[in-house]
Amino acid sequence: MLDRQQVILVVDDEERIRRLLRMYLEREGFVVEEAGDGNTAIQKAIESDYDLILLDIMLPGLDGMNVCAGIRKMKSTPIIMLTAKGEEGNRIHGFELGADDYVVKPFSPREIIYRVKAILRRSSVTAYLTENTSSIIVFPNLCIEHEARRVTADKQEVHLTPKEYDLLHYLALTPDKVFSREELLKEVWHYEFFGDLRTVDTHVKRLREKLSKVSLPAATMITTVWGVGYKIEHPK
CATH class of the missing domain: 3.40.50.2300 (Response regulator)
Structure with a gap:
């Protein structure tokens, strides 16, 4: 509480x-x-x-x-x-x-x-701290500090809205796993009965735009799998 x-x-x-x-x-x-x-x-x-x-x-x-x-x-x-x-x-x-x-x-x-x-x-940060998730997720060009809800790309901070952060963090928890738009609406937005699939597309677009301003490699990690959904692709 x-x-x-x-x-x-x-x-x-x-x-x-x-x-x-x-x-x-x-x-x-x-x-x-x-x-x-x-x-x-x-x-x-x-x-x-x-x-x-x-x-x-x-x-x-x-x-x-x-x-x-x-x-x-x-x-x-x-x-x-x-x-x-x-x-x-x-x-x-x-x-x-x-x-x-x-x-x-x-x-x-x-x-x-x-x-x-x-x-x-x-x-809510309080809600996040009760979840069994990694506190820091690090990729070569992207770092997500979960407890602080802070994202940096190539060592520059990226300012995200709460929902943009939620989406990025959820994708980053399981790199290379493809999530459908329906899954993301349910897990990130908690929409089981309401929700427009375009919501996911628009947030992905904004995430890419914000990341690309400081790090193109970080932005391109968010990959579209046509006809299925989205994933964060771990750099090879």
Whole structure:
């Protein structure tokens, strides 16, 4: 059990949505803060250390996409996007900006709670320390320090979002093993009933892009096995 209550920022311009989410989240023991517009949201998100942010896309002032991009320049706080737009292009754009998950309105509050808990479970250092996993994984061009959740490529630190780190670490635990997208959604995102396979593709793309900025050999370790999934290929 955590020693403190986890704090979630709910960002939505509709008071009834904020009130609904607050009610369900507080029932689960979370502390909830609110913001009703994009400018307030980005100020709060940067000034405070939230455990997770529920972020609506359609906001007055800065929209949710711009808020997400602004937060990602400063922090790696987990972000779940909330939107009435269900088109695939909007989901992918949200992931490319650094969102960890995406829920389309109208949503089930129970689904929101499920997704919130899944992300917090995987992004919590406390949760990781209870797992029987290697604390440091070292490849010629890549080092993953598990307890610190720190990744370095060619001795330069790579700043990843919680979900990007989770995915990289999970693949690195078993080099050369191919994981299907379905497996990765289940094991990394804990989605047995919900989830878009494109989520995995988008996170792999972002991982490669971030690694390639400091180490092309590290980036190319993440290999696509066409028609199957992904693996980390141990350098020969």
